[in-house]
Amino acid sequence: MRIAFPKEAPPETRVTLTPTVAAKFATLGAAVRLEAGLGAPLGFSDDAYREAGAEVVPKEGLLEGAEAVVRLNPLREDEARALPAGAVVVGLLDPFRNLGAVRALAERGVSALCMELIPRTTYAQKMDALSSQASLAGYAAVVLAAERLDKVLPMMSTPAGTIAPARVFVVGAGVAGLQAIATAKRLGARVEAFDTRPVVEEQVRSLGAKFVKIDVGETGQTAQGYATALTTEQLERQRQGMAKVCAASDIVITTAQVFGKRAPLLLTEEMVAGMRPGSVIVDLAAATGGNVAGTVAGEEVVKRGVRLVGLTNLPGAVARDASQMYAANVYNLIEHLWDRAQGRVVLRLEDEVTSACLLTHEGAVRHAGVRELLESL
Amino acid sequence: MRIAFPKEAPPETRVTLTPTVAAKFATLGAAVRLEAGLGAPLGFSDDAYREAGAEVVPKEGLLEGAEAVVRLNPLREDEARALPAGAVVVGLLDPFRNLGAVRALAERGVSALCMELIPRTTYAQKMDALSSQASLAGYAAVVLAAERLDKVLPMMSTPAGTIAPARVFVVGAGVAGLQAIATAKRLGARVEAFDTRPVVEEQVRSLGAKFVKIDVGETGQTAQGYATALTTEQLERQRQGMAKVCAASDIVITTAQVFGKRAPLLLTEEMVAGMRPGSVIVDLAAATGGNVAGTVAGEEVVKRGVRLVGLTNLPGAVARDASQMYAANVYNLIEHLWDRAQGRVVLRLEDEVTSACLLTHEGAVRHAGVRELLESL
Numbered sequence: 172m173r174i175a176f177p178k179e180a181p182p183e184t185r186v187t188l189t190p191t192v193a194a195k196f197a198t199l200g201a202a203v204r205l206e207a208g209l210g211a212p213l214g215f216s217d218d219a220y221r222e223a224g225a226e227v228v229p230k231e232g233l234l235e236g237a238e239a240v241v242r243l244n245p246l247r248e249d250e251a252r253a254l255p256a257g258a259v260v261v262g263l264l265d266p267f268r269n270l271g272a273v274r275a276l277a278e279r280g281v282s283a284l285c286m287e288l289i290p291r292t293t294y295a296q297k298m299d300a301l302s303s304q305a306s307l308a309g310y311a312a313v314v315l316a317a318e319r320l321d322k323v324l325p326m327m328s329t330p331a332g333t334i335a336p337a338r339v340f341v342v343g344a345g346v347a348g349l350q351a352i353a354t355a356k357r358l359g360a361r362v363e364a365f366d367t368r369p370v371v372e373e374q375v376r377s378l379g380a381k382f383v384k385i386d387v388g389e390t391g392q393t394a395q396g397y398a399t400a401l402t403t404e405q406l407e408r409q410r411q412g413m414a415k416v417c418a419a420s421d422i423v424i425t426t427a428q429v430f431g432k433r434a435p436l437l438l439t440e441e442m443v444a445g446m447r448p449g450s451v452i453v454d455l456a457a458a459t460g461g462n463v464a465g466t467v468a469g470e471e472v473v474k475r476g477v478r479l480v481g482l483t484n485l486p487g488a489v490a491r492d493a494s495q496m497y498a499a500n501v502y503n504l505i506e507h508l509w510d511r512a513q514g515r516v517v518l519r520l521e522d523e524v525t526s527a528c529l530l531t532h533e534g535a536v537r538h539a540g541v542r543e544l545l546e547s548l
Numbered sequence: 549m550r551i552a553f554p555k556e557a558p559p560e561t562r563v564t565l566t567p568t569v570a571a572k573f574a575t576l577g578a579a580v581r582l583e584a585g586l587g588a589p590l591g592f593s594d595d596a597y598r599e600a601g602a603e604v605v606p607k608e609g610l611l612e613g614a615e616a617v618v619r620l621n622p623l624r625e626d627e628a629r630a631l632p633a634g635a636v637v638v639g640l641l642d643p644f645r646n647l648g649a650v651r652a653l654a655e656r657g658v659s660a661l662c663m664e665l666i667p668r669t670t671y672a673q674k675m676d677a678l679s680s681q682a683s684l685a686g687y688a689a690v691v692l693a694a695e696r697l698d699k700v701l702p703m704m705s706t707p708a709g710t711i712a713p714a715r716v717f718v719v720g721a722g723v724a725g726l727q728a729i730a731t732a733k734r735l736g737a738r739v740e741a742f743d744t745r746p747v748v749e750e751q752v753r754s755l756g757a758k759f760v761k762i763d764v765g766e767t768g769q770t771a772q773g774y775a776t777a778l779t780t781e782q783l784e785r786q787r788q789g790m791a792k793v794c795a796a797s798d799i800v801i802t803t804a805q806v807f808g809k810r811a812p813l814l815l816t817e818e819m820v821a822g823m824r825p826g827s828v829i830v831d832l833a834a835a836t837g838g839n840v841a842g843t844v845a846g847e848e849v850v851k852r853g854v855r856l857v858g859l860t861n862l863p864g865a866v867a868r869d870a871s872q873m874y875a876a877n878v879y880n881l882i883e884h885l886w887d888r889a890q891g892r893v894v895l896r897l898e899d900e901v902t903s904a905c906l907l908t909h910e911g912a913v914r915h916a917g918v919r920e921l922l923e924s925l
Contacts, residue, residue, distance in 0.1 A: 184698070213698065214825030214853055296707035303708055310700050314735075318695035321561070321590065322868040323687050325734065330673035331680055331876040334869045357702065357734050358691075448591030449868060476591055491699040491826060492711045499708040 172515035174505070175237035176205040177230070179244055184212045184490035185497060187241045190219040192498040197224030199506060200514045206233050213491050239516060241501055251275035259516055261501055263287055263300060266530055266541045267431040270548065273541060277531040282518055284504065285530035287430075288538065295524050298504040302346045303496035308485035309350030309426070312453040313339070315488065316422045317358060319478055321449040325359025336361045340416050341380070342437055342462065343426035344371040347455055351424045352380045363416055367401060367409070368392045385412030393430075400429050410439060418445040425462035426455045431540060433460040440464040448476025457481035504528075549892035551882070552614035553582040554607070556621055561589040561867035562874060564618045567596040569875040574601030576883060577891045583610050590868050616893060618878055628652035636893055638878055640664055640677060643907055643918045644808040645836075647925065650918060654908040659895055661881065662907040664807075665915065672901050675881040679723045680873035685862040686727030686803070689830040690716070692865065693799040694735060696855055698826040702736025713738045717793050718757070719814055719839065720803035721748040724832055728801045729757045740793055744778060744786070745769045762789030770807075777806050787816060795822040802839035803832045808917060810837040817841040825853025834858035881905075 174196065176188045186209055188196075196203045203225040207217055217227040234240065237255055242262035246254075248271040254260055261284045266273055276283045286300040296302070316339075317324050326336040339355040341348045344366040352375060355362045362380035366372075367390040372382040387405040401409065417423055417438065423446070428434050434456035443452065443465060454466040457480075465474050466481040473479070486493040507524055510517040518525050518532065529537055536542045551573065553565045563586055565573075573580045580602040584594055594604040611617065614632055619639035623631075625648040631637055638661045643650055653660045663677040673679070693716075694701050703713040716732040718725045721743040729752060732739045739757035743749075744767040749759040764782040778786065794800055794815065800823070805811050811833035820829065820842055831843040834857075842851050843858040850856070863870040884901055887894040895902050895909065906914055913919045 299707070303706060306704070306706065307700065310702075314691065314694045317691045318865075321866060323684065323866050325687075325731075327683070327869075329680060329683070329873065330676070331873050331880060334872065354702075354735075357736060358731075359734060488695075489698060489700050492704075495711065496706065496708050503708060 172200075172238045173202040173204055173236055174239040174241060175233050176203065176209060176241050177233055178206045178209045179242070182487075183244060183484070184487045185243055186210055186213055186215070186490075186494045187243050187498060187501065188220070188225075189213075189495055189498050190215055190223045191495070192502050193220050193223035193225045195502055196505075199509055200511070201505070201509075202226070204228055204233060204237065206230055213494060239505070243497060245269045246272045246276075248272045248275045251281070252279060254279055254281050256280050258282070259284060259518070261286065261504065264530060266538060267544060270541070270545055273531060273536060274545060277534055277536050280534055281531060282529060282533075283531040284508075284525075284528050285538075286500065286504075286528070288528040288530060289500075289504070290523060290527040292523070295527075298500050298507065298524065300497050300500040303500055304486040304493060305345065305347040305426075306350045307489050307493050307496065308455055309347035309352075309424075310354045311485040311488040312347070312424050312455055312480075313351050313354040313358065313422075315480065315482075315485070316424065316451045316453050319451045319480070320421055322421060324355065337421040338363070338419055339422045339424070340364070340383075340413075340420040341424045341426070342366075342413065343428075344368075344375050345426060345428075348424070348426040349374060349378065351426065352378045355422070356380060360422070363420070365409075365413060365416070367399075367405075383412070383416055385409055387412075400432065401435065406435060406437075410437065410442065413437065414442045414445060417442050418447075420446065421450050423450070423452045423463075424455065425452070427462050428456050428459055434462050436460075436462065436464060438463040443477055443479070444475055446477045450476075451478045451480065453480040453482075453485075455485065458483040549615045550579040550581060550613055551616040551618060552610050553580065553586060553618050554610055555583045555586045556619070559864075560621060560861070561864045562620055562861075563587055563590055563592070563867075563871045564620050564875060564878065565597070565602075566590075566872055566875050567592055567600040568872070569879050570597050570600035570602045572879055573882075576886055577888070578882070578886075579603070581605055581610065581614065583607055590871060616882070620874060622646045623649045623653070625649045625652045628658070629656060631656055631658050633657050635659070636661060636895070638663065638881065641907060643915060644921060647918070647922055650908065650913060651922060654911055654913050657911055659909045660907040661885075661902075661905050662915075663877065663881075663905070665905040665907060666877075666881070667900060667904040669900070672904075675877050675884065675901065677874050677877040680877055681863040681870060682722065682724040682803075683727045684866050684870050684873065685832055686724035686729075686801075687731045688862040688865040689724070689801050689832055689857075690728050690731040690735065690799075692857065692859075692862070693801065693828045693830050696828045696857070697798055699798060700736075701732065714798040715740070715796055716799045716801070717741070717760075717790075717797040718801045718803070719743075719790065720805075720832075721745075721752050722803060722805075725801070725803040726751060726755065728803065729755045732799070733757060737799070740797075742786075742790060742793070744776075744782075760789070760793055762786055764789075777809065778812065783812060783814075787814065787819065790814065791819045791822060794819050795824075797823065798827050800827070800829045800840075801832065802829070804839050805833050805836055811839050813837075813839065813841060815840040820854055820856070821852055823854045827853075828855045828857065830857045830859075830862075832862065835860040
């Protein structure tokens, strides 16, 4: 089976394949063909991929005869239509917002394996690109905030007096939030965290952070492990509880996303204005609407001295590791689907992973939620 | 005694006085007068200083009647000439390179207390601004490098495989180097360090870093605790030993300065070229000529994919804490010199601290090395 790896468009610095993972595909028996220069953003030469058993070709002809195509970022509609009919495509497809492309994939008869829909089971963890990238985003958010902050994170005892540790507030203790907590603790900050799911309190505390308790009434999490959306009243109570913590914090990192929906607004303009000049907010939900009033997706803005970071590709800040993780996630998925006898991916709908992440197949959109959105257009 | 605090010129973000330290001066009995807007870069309002007992005035008239003036950055010659005749001035005066201003200070009859010349004794540590700022520079260098690096610093064990820790090489284990080591270790990096002074090996190892041994023959340190300059041959042997470590490192931080002299060149162009694309070098000696071939003082440049950071004010990256430390260092010096009966600074040449740091006094340049340089002009 020939698997094609096109380059991602700049400013993306992550790549879909490393020479190490290319060698694993070769061992599996796949014929890997990648676009020339794919590894350049990370300094991987075409020769490094060739040595790993891959074929390197120019953009023209890359997709010819390809039975599978691996991408990272969501495809544009025209890219979806240019895929070989009937091929398998793997990628972070942004299925709820990129509806034109989803329709095009279905119409093209493409079997789209959507990395966002990998089930959150123990077995599938090794394929879970959302988690691997979110974890790196959590790390990158803290390092970025530390670099922008006008003070150090650790306590320092000096002959001229003691420097107090920075206070970091992490809102949302999912994969990204937990890694942010761990990184801020590593750097010596005093860390507080909040999440609407009381079940994560123990995880937060095991990392050495304080769990902020705000009584918002009944909450829960979905079967997929995401926090359920709060009511308007619950959100208001939550904001009041958070305002005080924000005002005392040097860094706030928000990570609250609701899968398939706009991110909830957690920090109002007033709460941002209550923070001291020089403090830093990193809004990891900027790409899906933002948790913070005033965040601009893809940008950094300063309001009354408070820096609002809305950069949307924080995993890309640690592109080397993010690429290694993403390539491994994709490899693990393909290996899972691989039929050694046939030497190719075979999609079996009774398989739990396949069933969950197969977004389009044989001309149809298989995910009910996405299908409903498409029908409502 | 009236002490005046002029604003520092942008892009400096550090300030010479915080409201907390202003209150300490008031308690001491000093009449503090500062330039309006002095604290603005850190969000300290003029009112915050007034509440601490200070007087806030416009630039015009600030120096009128001032018997002492506190600065941070080296004075320009015209600024030196504008000081009240016979006044005391305190600051980081860059005495070996800022000779025109030193002569002007002497001619003006100013008693210049040079913060770089504070003796490195246990007693004087609380006044040691070079050390307080260097320590913060060491922290900032690592955080800055981590933010620029294309990978994470800690090892991460994930379901999709293990991310190796970044390798950080710190050259020069003085105050800045030791703080850089500590910060990189905090972040989970694998840290190696080198210094020509074997005495620091134990300090390096106590921070959890590996001490790189390179036999360069006999070396030593000055009475002030600085490394003595190496011979040309010693430098060459040192470079060869370091080249291998550099090539394996993701981040290199160089901190080698020789007081009053140009910084030694430690990383050649070839050594930089031997590092992988995406790696980061921070040259903390950039302001005094640089330890790294290709460093541009005050800038960041990328050569064959390797980022060379030559920013010259890294303490300014954590300006809040750097200001707190500097203001405390200056306060501690002035408090040491304070005569409670007279309510003013009294300079006694038999005092060890005064004798060491009094650069100009009663029309003369007191420091022999600086005087020689001036006479050779």
